[in-house]
Each structure stands twice: as C-alpha cells, then as structure tokens.
Amino acid sequence: MSNHSPITPNLSDSGIRYFQAYEESLGLWPVHYKAFYVSTRFGQTHIIASGPEDAPPLVLLHGALFSSTMWYPNITDWSSKYRTYAIDIIGDMNKSIPADLCGTRAGYAEWLLDVFDALEIEKSHMIGLSLGGLHTMNFILRASERVESAAILSPAETFFPFHHDFYQYALSLAEADGVENFLKWMMADRNLLHPIFVEQFHTGVMWQDRSRQPKPKADGFPYVFTDDELRSVKVPILLLLGEHEVIYDPQSALHRASALVPGMEAEIIKQAGHVLSMEQPQYVNERVLDFFSK
Template sequence: MTNHSPFIPKSSDSGTHYFQTYDESLALWPVPCKTFYVPTRFGQTHIIASGPKDAPPLVLLHGALFSSTMWHPNIADWSSKYRTYAIDIIGDKNKSIPADLCGTRTGYADWLLDVFENLGIEKSHIIGLSLGGLHTMNFILRASERVKSAVILSPAETFLPFHHDFYRYALRLAEPNGVDHFLKWMMTDRNALHPKFAKQFHAGVMWQNGTRNQKPNADGFPYVFTDDELQSVKVPILLLLGEHEVIYDPQSAFNRASALVPGIEAEIIKHAGHVLSMEQPEYVNERVLRFFSK
C-alpha cells in the first residue's frame, strides 16, 4: 500500500485528525492497493486502486461523508475481476483536494472526465452509492460513451426528492450525539459500522473546511432528474434499493426508475437500508458481478 500525498494539513486544521482516521479505515482494505492523486481542472483527486492492472476498469463513487474507504466490505470480490478505482469525490470530506469546486452538474461531469483521462480509461463500468449514485447518473447523461454499464445503489435524490427527515437529521450532524442519531435513523439496529470507519465518519462531520462543504446549487446537486433525462439513458443500469431505505420511499423510487429508464434492472433488497453495500455485502457483491458479466 502506498500513499503519495501532495498535501499535509496544518496542525491547527482538523483535517490532520481526519486524514489519520482515513488511514486507519484504509487499513481495513482486505487486498493490496495503491493510493495516489491525479490532477483535474478542479483540483487533485485522490484514488485507491486495486486488482490486476490488466483487468477491465471499474470506477467506484462513494456516499457523502463516507469517502472511498466505505468500499472495504466489497473490494475483495470486485477487484478479483476488475481493476478498481475508488475515487474520492471532489468537494466532499475525503482526501481529494479541491482547488476550484465545480458545483454544477456539468462541472462534476467534466471533473470525472478529467479523472478518466488521467487514468487512461476509455470506457468503464461504474458503481455509485448515494451521492456517488447521483454522480453516476449525471455522468451517464453527459458522457454515455465512456460508460459500459452502471450500478446505482440507494442514489441521493436522482429519482425522488429527499424525505424531510433527511434534512432534519443531516442538519444536526455536528450537534452533540448528532452522528449517533443520524446513523441510528439510517441503519437502526440492522448493522453497525466498523469502529474505525465510524470514527472516520465522525471526524469528517466535525472537519470544518470551506472547500469541502458542498452547498445546494440550482444547477448542481442534490437533483431529481426529469422524465426526459431519465428516458434518454443509453447504457445498461442496475438499480439496487434497500427495503428499509429512509431518505425516500424505495418502492416509489423503484417504480419511477422502472417506468422511465430504458432497459433498467431494478431490485429492492431485503434486510437492507440506505448503505446496502455495507449492510448486505455478500449479496450486493455477487449481484453486481452477475450484472457486469452479461
């Protein structure tokens, strides 16, 4: 495992603590990996690469505040078949270093195109969860020729607006016990995050950094795609939702996606909620590989 960081936070910056917790979470990664940065017009993007270098590429886009380390329960299976690139989304709490936060949907697609170019990826499978799922759909609609197929897990908005409870809990994250209340709401007693990962999540919430605090933008995220946009999708998509999803009604999201997105495969997974890749990793890992092998 290598880690070539061009940036070390000042000792007064809570990012120092966050970077330490990130490295502790990365120690959960069960397979060899290489970590590095690639330049983009919006800043330095941090990547965790695993799997055979000559295998087909698979890009992973994480959920908000979770970073690429969230894929530790999935990466062994996926990197056995693919060269995986877990990408820290620019502007979120992770190791990427934003210089000019794009903020718009077009800008985020351009950022990911820059990453593809610097990795030498012509066309890739993509998996995105929550915020990463929103990025995945956005990229599909703006650069479909670069996407072989995609798996979208519990996407943030995308098909439906957030339930008002999401904002109620999210806006209180930095309050005392706010993280515990948020995770309890999202996962109840089905699953507990690994203590090292939970520590990183908490550190990310508490890290106050203006370049990594995404603000709503009329031309940015969060965003619910229009009927016309969803009907224009040109790549194969697998949508996985948890039956205990709380950010919106999963059956309604399933219904809208199934009605509008051409050829989509959609499934609601039992005994899973929002972070289904961590709650039901064995099933999700196998289901993803089965979809990509078609």
C-alpha cells in the same frame, strides 16, 4: 497526470485528525492497493486502486461523508474481476483536494472526465452509492460513451426527492450525539459499522473546511432528474435499493426509475437500508458482478 507522492495540503487540526482517521480506515482494506492522486482542472483527486492492472476498469463512487474507504466489505470480490478505482469525490469530506470547485452538474461531469482521462480509462463499468449514485447518473447522461454499464445503489435523490427527515438528521450531524443519531436513523440495528470507520465518519463531520462544502445551487446537487433526462439514458443500469431505505420511499423511487429508464434492472434488497453495500455485502457483491458479466 498521476502524482504518486503523498500530497500534504494546508490542513486545520480537524483536517489532520480526519486524514489520520482515513488512513486508519484504510487498514480495513483487505486486499493490496495503491493510493495516489491525479490532477484535474478542479483540484487533486485521491484514488485507491486494487485488482489486476490488466483487468477491465471499474470505477467506484462513494456516499457523502463516507469516502472511498466505505468499499472495504466489497473490494475483495470486485477487484478479483476488475481493476477497481475507488475515487474520492471532489468537494466531499475525503482526501481529494479541491482547488476550483464549480459545484454544478456539468462541472462535476467534467471533473470525472478529467479523472477518466488521467487514469487512461476509455470506458468503464461504474458503481455509485448515494451521492456516488447521483454522480454516476449525472455522468451517464453527459458522457455515456465512457460508461460500459452501471450499478446505482441507494442514489441520493436522482429518481425521487429526499424525505424531510433526511434534512433534519443531516443538519443535526455536528450537534452532540448527531452522528450517533444519524447512523441509528439510517441503519437502525441491522448493522454495526466498524468502530474505526465510524471514527472516520465522525472526524469528517467535525472537519470545518469551507472549500469542501459547496452551497446548493439550482444547477448542482442534490437533484431529481427529469422524465426526459431519464428516458434518454443509453447505458445498461442496475438499480438496487434497500427495503428499509429512509431517505425516500424505495418503492416510489423504483417505480419512477423503472417506468422511465430504458431497459433498467431494478431490485429492492431485503434486510438492507441505505448503505446496502455495507449491510448486505455478499449479496450486493455477487448481484453487481452478475449484472456486469451480461
């Protein structure tokens, strides 16, 4: 089901600019990689694979608007132990090409099952940040037999609702200085993202493509899982939150998650905010590998 030839979708000028910026961001990827597409019922899914082909699999799911290129500070360590598959989440701004995006939680789990099957992954470790963390928890609840263990980083909602500031900043992204204001709100002065990556984020915000912006649905995302759903988790989970998280109160999220998810390990990381894998990569890289090796 793999398609290793480049797919050229029918892109607008803003889409072409985005694809160019994505390729430039991939120049920050510090290890050998193979980029390719796999077919799913919901469209073509773009994947960046690194690490030894015979190593155990590790699936990476990125944050909204950041795409798989966001893992460049982490991939050297993680792909030294695993065959990593950084998956561009279908329907978000990245190189995946949605064809039939249902936008429901059940549908997103079906999409990821298609990806696992196409990659011939029977069971994998998973890491998801923000939107990717939400997808990871959703997949665990619907296909736990396919997940070895998971690290969920700064998940979007999942355990606790967004602070109203999140919507204010997110809805202002396309305005003048919107990207700058959003990143400053989210990261303050703790970390300067690489200018090439910031340019990719900016072009993603400016890319007008209705097929990639599903309207919120009651049975879609964002979503806070119920007590019963969280109590039913059967997979070992590591939850990492930043002490400077702004999308919700990290202590409240940690408290609810720890109280409900069986056997979960949870930690609040110092000197980190929402994008903790980019803000404190060395610590996060080692913490995750240590958890997976148990």
